[in-house]
Amino acid sequence: MNFFIILFLFFSLFSITFSHETFNSHLLPRPLIIEFPQTIETQFGKSIDELQLECSSWRFAVESNNLSPWKTIPHECADYVKDYLMGRAYRFDLERVSKEAIKYAKSVELGEDAKDVWVFDIDETLLSNLPYYADHGFGLEVFDGVEFDKWVDKAMASPIESSLKLYEEVLKLGFKVFLLTGRSEHQRGVTVANLINSGFQDWDKLILRATEDHGKLAATYKSEKRNEMVEEGYRILGNSGDQWSDLLGSSVSIRSFKLPNPMYYIP
Ligand SMILES: [Mg+2]
Numbered sequence: 001m002n003f004f005i006i007l008f009l010f011f012s013l014f015s016i017t018f019s020h021e022t023f024n025s026h027l028l029p030r031p032l033i034i035e036f037p038q039t040i041e042t043q044f045g046k047s048i049d050e051l052q053l054e055c056s057s058w059r060f061a062v063e064s065n066n067l068s069p070w071k072t073i074p075h076e077c078a079d080y081v082k083d084y085l086m087g088r089a090y091r092f093d094l095e096r097v098s099k100e101a102i103k104y105a106k107s108v109e110l111g112e113d114a115k116d117v118w119v120f121d122i123d124e125t126l127l128s129n130l131p132y133y134a135d136h137g138f139g140l141e142v143f144d145g146v147e148f149d150k151w152v153d154k155a156m157a158s159p160i161e162s163s164l165k166l167y168e169e170v171l172k173l174g175f176k177v178f179l180l181t182g183r184s185e186h187q188r189g190v191t192v193a194n195l196i197n198s199g200f201q202d203w204d205k206l207i208l209r210a211t212e213d214h215g216k217l218a219a220t221y222k223s224e225k226r227n228e229m230v231e232e233g234y235r236i237l238g239n240s241g242d243q244w245s246d247l248l249g250s251s252v253s254i255r256s257f258k259l260p261n262p263m264y265y266i267p
Contacts, residue, residue, distance in 0.1 A: 044076040055080035059262050065244045070265045073139040081138045081262050085130060091162070093260040098162035101240060101257045102169050108237055108254075110174050117204075117234045118170045119226070119253060121241035122181040122191065124261045126167065126200055127157035139263035152183065155190045159198035163240065163259070170238065171202055178205040178234075180225050180246075182218050182266065185210050218266045223249030 042051055055077035061067035073081050084090055110116045120126055132151040133139065151157075171177055183191055185208045192206065213221045222245060226236060230251045239246065239253035242261035247253070 042076075046076070051076055052080065059084070062262050062265070063258065063260060068244070068265060069267050072142055073262065075140070078137060078140050084262065085133075085138055090260060094160055095162040097240075097257050097259050098166045101166050101238065101255075104255050104257075105166070105170050105173055105175070105238060110237075111235070113233075114174070114176065115234050116175055117178050117229060117236050118175040118238040119178050119180050119229075119236055119240070120163075120167065121243070121246040122179055122183065122195070123157070124160075124242035124263075125240055125246070125259055126160060126163050126179075127194060127198060128160050129157050131156070131158075133263050143264055149187070152187055152194075153190050155194035155197065157194050157198070159200070160259075164199050166240065167200060175237070176204040176234065177202070178207065178229065179203050180207045180222055181209075182221070183208050184214070217245065218243065219245035219249045222246060223251060226251035226253075 040048065042048060044051065046054070055074070058067070058074060058077055059081075062070065105118070108116075123129055129148075129151065132148065136144070136147070167177070179195075181191070188206070188208055191208065195203075207225050209216075209221060213224075216224075227250055229236060236251060236253040238255055238257065240257045240259065241247050242259040243266045244258070245266050247256040247258060
């Protein structure tokens with residue numbers, strides 16, 4: 001008899017405990033999310049927090065052109081740069097540039113003579129070579145022109161959607177669109193194919209490096225080409241590029257829009 005009383009009491013207690021836990025789930029210990037210890041040391045002898053701070057400071061110096069020249073991304077920032085490019089932040093930054101550029105493009109009054117120009121760079125401005133750089137450490141490796149040209153020849157770079165939006169907008173507004181790229185003249189065919197299959201349908205000029213331009217710094221080559229535009233009577237009102245060498249030098253645009261690129265630096 002005693003055994004049955006003990007059994008009854010045990011089940012009663014279990015039932016009370018169970019219902020208490022079920023209906024008072026707020027009493028469960030908090031937090032239920034396991035936090036990754038940010039103070040844990042990385043292979044570089046710094047905490048994850050510290051590395052995050054240092055790498056975002058490095059990226060700011062890159063984008064503001066305070067750090068120049070530079071050859072490769074810092075070894076300890078490899079994961080940081082990869083996460084930035086593959087996550088939402090890069091796209092957010094690209095969209096921000098495009099939005100501001102569209103705002104400006106809509107605000108200017110164009111002349112009647114169809115001489116107002118918007119200049120676009122191509123790589124990492126209109127077309128993204130992320131698949132290529134993903135295979136080459138996102139800037140961890142020193143730039144290999146031969147390998148990159150093989151990628152360009154495939155005409156598989158993807159459109160930067162926010163830039164396509166700006167592109168279509170400036171065309172609609174009546175700007176002349178001049179594409180000014182560091183790619184070589186012999187890559188014209190694949191470049192045209194890649195632009196068209198990415199949705200960039202119309203442009204007024206596509207300027208590539210001719211034989212005499214090889215060996216020139218990008219900043220010099222692009223300045224010379226802009227000088228020619230100005231000599232032809234064009235007014236450069238907007239310029240979009242991912243490198244400062246797309247934007248600085250002579251005959252600079254009234255407004256320049258710098259797209260993010262923490263992967264490489266072209267002087
Ligand atoms: Mg570029």
